[in-house]
Amino acid sequence: MKMSVADITFFLIGISVMLLFARIFGELARSVKQPIIVGEILAGIILGPTLLGLFWPEVFQNLFRQSENVGIAFEGLTTIAVVMLLLVSGLEVDLSVVLKQSRTAISTSLMGLVVPFFIGFSMGYFFPDLLGIADHSQKLVFALFIGVALSITALPVVAKTLMDLNLLKTEIGTVIIASAMVDDLIGWIIFSIILGMMGTANHGFGFETTFLLAFAFISFMLIFGRKIFNYVLPTIQNKLSFPGGVINFILISGFLSAAFTEYIGIHAIFGAFITGIAIGDSVHLKQHTREIIHQFITNIFAPLFFVSIGLRVNFIAHFDIVIVAVFLLLAFAGKVIGCGLGAYLGGLKRWDSLAVGFGMNSRGAMEIILGILAFDAGIIEEKVFVALVIMALVTSITSAPLIGFALRYKRKEKLITLIDPKLIIFSTATDKKTLISELAQKVSEIIKIDKEIIISEVLKREEIMPTGIANSLALPHAKINISKPVVAIALLKNEIDFDAIDGIPSRIVVLLLTPQNDNELQLKLLSEIAKTFGDKKRVDELLKDFSPDSIFSNLQKL
Amino acid sequence: MEFPFKKIGLAITFSPTGKSLLLEAKRLQQLFNSELFLFHIGEKNEEKEAALLQLIADSGLPPNSFKLDWGSGKPAKAIIKKAKEYSLDLLIAGALEKETMINYYIGSVARKLMRKAPCSLLIHTIRPGGLSKFNKFCVSVDFTSENEKMIQLAYQFALLENAKEFVLIREFKVLGLTSTVYETGSAQGTEKVRLEIQKEEEEKTKLYVKELQLKNISVETVCLYGKEGWEANKYIRENGGDIFVHLAPKHSLKFVDRLFQHDLEFIVKELPCSLLLIKLSNEDKS
Numbered sequence: 001m002k003m004s005v006a007d008i009t010f011f012l013i014g015i016s017v018m019l020l021f022a023r024i025f026g027e028l029a030r031s032v033k034q035p036i037i038v039g040e041i042l043a044g045i046i047l048g049p050t051l052l053g054l055f056w057p058e059v060f061q062n063l064f065r066q067s068e069n070v071g072i073a074f075e076g077l078t079t080i081a082v083v084m085l086l087l088v089s090g091l092e093v094d095l096s097v098v099l100k101q102s103r104t105a106i107s108t109s110l111m112g113l114v115v116p117f118f119i120g121f122s123m124g125y126f127f128p129d130l131l132g133i134a135d136h137s138q139k140l141v142f143a144l145f146i147g148v149a150l151s152i153t154a155l156p157v158v159a160k161t162l163m164d165l166n167l168l169k170t171e172i173g174t175v176i177i178a179s180a181m182v183d184d185l186i187g188w189i190i191f192s193i194i195l196g197m198m199g200t201a202n203h204g205f206g207f208e209t210t211f212l213l214a215f216a217f218i219s220f221m222l223i224f225g226r227k228i229f230n231y232v233l234p235t236i237q238n239k240l241s242f243p244g245g246v247i248n249f250i251l252i253s254g255f256l257s258a259a260f261t262e263y264i265g266i267h268a269i270f271g272a273f274i275t276g277i278a279i280g281d282s283v284h285l286k287q288h289t290r291e292i293i294h295q296f297i298t299n300i301f302a303p304l305f306f307v308s309i310g311l312r313v314n315f316i317a318h319f320d321i322v323i324v325a326v327f328l329l330l331a332f333a334g335k336v337i338g339c340g341l342g343a344y345l346g347g348l349k350r351w352d353s354l355a356v357g358f359g360m361n362s363r364g365a366m367e368i369i370l371g372i373l374a375f376d377a378g379i380i381e382e383k384v385f386v387a388l389v390i391m392a393l394v395t396s397i398t399s400a401p402l403i404g405f406a407l408r409y410k411r412k413e414k415l416i417t418l419i420d421p422k423l424i425i426f427s428t429a430t431d432k433k434t435l436i437s438e439l440a441q442k443v444s445e446i447i448k449i450d451k452e453i454i455i456s457e458v459l460k461r462e463e464i465m466p467t468g469i470a471n472s473l474a475l476p477h478a479k480i481n482i483s484k485p486v487v488a489i490a491l492l493k494n495e496i497d498f499d500a501i502d503g504i505p506s507r508i509v510v511l512l513l514t515p516q517n518d519n520e521l522q523l524k525l526l527s528e529i530a531k532t533f534g535d536k537k538r539v540d541e542l543l544k545d546f547s548p549d550s551i552f553s554n555l556q557k558l
Numbered sequence: 559m560e561f562p563f564k565k566i567g568l569a570i571t572f573s574p575t576g577k578s579l580l581l582e583a584k585r586l587q588q589l590f591n592s593e594l595f596l597f598h599i600g601e602k603n604e605e606k607e608a609a610l611l612q613l614i615a616d617s618g619l620p621p622n623s624f625k626l627d628w629g630s631g632k633p634a635k636a637i638i639k640k641a642k643e644y645s646l647d648l649l650i651a652g653a654l655e656k657e658t659m660i661n662y663y664i665g666s667v668a669r670k671l672m673r674k675a676p677c678s679l680l681i682h683t684i685r686p687g688g689l690s691k692f693n694k695f696c697v698s699v700d701f702t703s704e705n706e707k708m709i710q711l712a713y714q715f716a717l718l719e720n721a722k723e724f725v726l727i728r729e730f731k732v733l734g735l736t737s738t739v740y741e742t743g744s745a746q747g748t749e750k751v752r753l754e755i756q757k758e759e760e761e762k763t764k765l766y767v768k769e770l771q772l773k774n775i776s777v778e779t780v781c782l783y784g785k786e787g788w789e790a791n792k793y794i795r796e797n798g799g800d801i802f803v804h805l806a807p808k809h810s811l812k813f814v815d816r817l818f819q820h821d822l823e824f825i826v827k828e829l830p831c832s833l834l835l836i837k838l839s840n841e842d843k844s
Binding site: 036159178180 | 706751
């Protein structure tokens with residue numbers, strides 16, 4: 001069967017239109033601070049049977065359903081796209097970090113897997129009609145699928161959410177990412193078993209054989225494959241053209257593994273994902289190479305795949321409010337309770353644990369991929385698929401605001417929110433000791449900390465090394481037994497020498513007290529204060545206006 | 559400040575490196591002004607005892623400057639037992655720079671000690687030309703209170719050694735950062751964020767060092783992005799270093815830690831230089 005000129009022409013136009021709409025709506029989503037995937041799915045819904053197909057069926061037909069050949073070409077293209085997506089997802093899975101994170105990440109990922117899976121499986125098994133089961137003879141497979149669908153977390157969306165919230169490098173961020181990696185890995189393994197149970201395309205292998213082959217493949221890749229890739233990557237990067245050679249090698253390995261897992265009946269994406277993990281683990285895979293691969297795949301293949309989702313199903317015709325509501329309820333309950341509890345048992349504070357739960361609730365791309373595979377395998381029908389897509393989008397969109405809500409108290413750890421008008425004094429002190437005593441007095445009145453402890457700790461630190469910075473700023477500080485950081489500011493009438501690097505005596509003194517065992521917080525705040533008061537011009541302006549009314553607002557403008 | 563390695567121990571072997579390690583133990587005993595415990599794991603007989611005493615005499619250790627004991631069983635287990643018995647503060651062990659694949663999975667004595675030693679551990683790499691004092695200290699940084707105490711100890715050690723350089727190495731990785739390429743739309747966007755984080759980390763490290771008051775030695779700070787352990791290893795290989803100081807693992811490392819290698823496992827797999835793993839006592843931790 002050969003594609004005609006018309007087939008090729010419309011196929012290429014179709015791809016262009018998909019990429020164009022994906023870009024427009026992706027950028028629109030980004031401009032309103034929503035995940036790009038939301039825009040890409042929306043682009044698909046607009047181009048698909050839901051809107052274009054409804055109002056201009058001929059245009060839709062010509063663009064995407066020109067002939068059987070075009071349909072096959074699109075299917076091939078989206079298969080390549082999804083295989084590549086899973087390959088790059090695997091590249092970012094770093095299981096060693098999970099081990100290093102130990103208790104918190106392990107308990108979060110386990111609870112984040114067990115609780116949603118249990119909820120999903122129970123509902124799918126005992127109340128399958130509520131979740132839109134089509135074939136009651138496949139109740140076990142359906143229930144298993146619902147369990148997996150509720151257990152998955154989308155790494156790219158959650159990583160971007162954490163980056164926007166400035167949480168990616170925090171303990172909470174690391175726990176979320178590490179747990180998402182584990183949940184995805186186990187989730188895909190279970191899903192591959194489900195596909196094996198379906199026995200749709202396993203070339204005559206029985207379930208046991210498929211299972212054994214899959215197990216052998218995972219073990220080989222994660223134990224020996226990782227070592228082999230780690231061994232050959234430096235040679236490839238040094239001897240072949242860069243980065244072309246290494247990108248080529250990664251894609252060849254990914255496609256070969258994908259072909260193998262497809263052959264044994266557990267779908268191509270699984271092979272690509274596991275190979276991604278094995279290659280991504282290599283210490284020789286350069287950061288730059290990773291980013292280039294991500295850029296290449298996520299800007300071309302991801303949009304094509306996500307737009308194609310909307311082309312396949314009529315989202316209005318198959319929208320079932322009850323199923324959507326049930327999925328949303330189960331999704332939130334499973335992940336927020338499971339991961340939240342896991343994080344709490346792992347040692348995080350209550351609100352931090354809740355933030356972890358909300359972060360892990362973001363399903364995004366992974367859920368949609370899982371959904372389309374289940375749909376293609378006949379495990380679910382259109383209305384369940386539509387519900388899954390909506391659940392994936394809603395959980396992704398709500399993740400950031402909900403994390404922000406749970407962590408609203410964390411904002412108090414930034415300098416701007418730590419400045420309290422009650423802790424700003426105008427001092428006429430002429431020496432360091434008197435000034436620190438005045439500041440300590442003020443702090444002890446407001447925060448109820450023993451004044452003598454503050455004086456003793458701050459002076460002890462001052463004796464070791466004076467804390468004059470530059471630009472008339474001094475930064476006396478100490479770590480004491482408190483739970484939250486405290487900032488008190490003194491504006492001086494008389495200059496006091498704090499031995500600053502630039503030799504200028506100080507007129508602004510910022511006293512910083514931080515919790516005893518939190519070095520990183522102290523360093524973060526010291527760095528922030530030094531940076532805030534780093535602009536000489538602005539500091540000079542601040543020093544010009546010493547009126548009590550304006551000083552607080554001037555400080556906040558710095 | 560009195561150095562806390564009051565009791566140091568060495569398991570003597572008749573291997574070619576045995577004498578070098580004895581010399582090093584002697585040197586450290588004098589440096590720390592500590593008690594020295596020597597033990598040999600193996601069957602005790604007259605012939606072996608004589609050979610052992612000869613080896614000790616050859617190293618120049620005065621007869622009353624050490625305590626000699628014998629142990630039996632599997633080497634690593636027996637050494638750990640002796641370390642516990644004598645409440646050692648520091649155990650010295652020798653190691654090859656590079657492990658074979660079999661050693662990697664099965665575990666050499668040094669690796670087993672690294673995982674289970676009840677006290678601080680100094681793994682000496684035996685280089686051609688023998689041992690010499692540590693001139694360049696490389697020390698890992700992670701901003702925790704325990705790390706702060708470990709750095710102070712390493713600093714005291716470096717001062718005693720009259721070391722020339724003291725390099726503080728901060729390794730960090732932002733998990734999931736590359737995944738944001740999809741959402742930011744470009745590798746440049748993600749790279750920009752990474753560089754901002756790198757800058758922030760460098761500033762924090764400098765402030766941290768300032769807070770530590772390491773005045774009497776030339777201090778350098780290095781911030782490396784990538785896998786912890788591996789990056790430090792690579793840096794030391796490329797830039798030189800005589801000893802790498804790191805906190806001892808909080809829990810015993812297991813097979814799964816080797817399977818999914820992280821920090822210390824990268825270091826021990828291919829030692830870039832001698833390795834000092836500091837185990838803080840409960841008193842130090844508080």
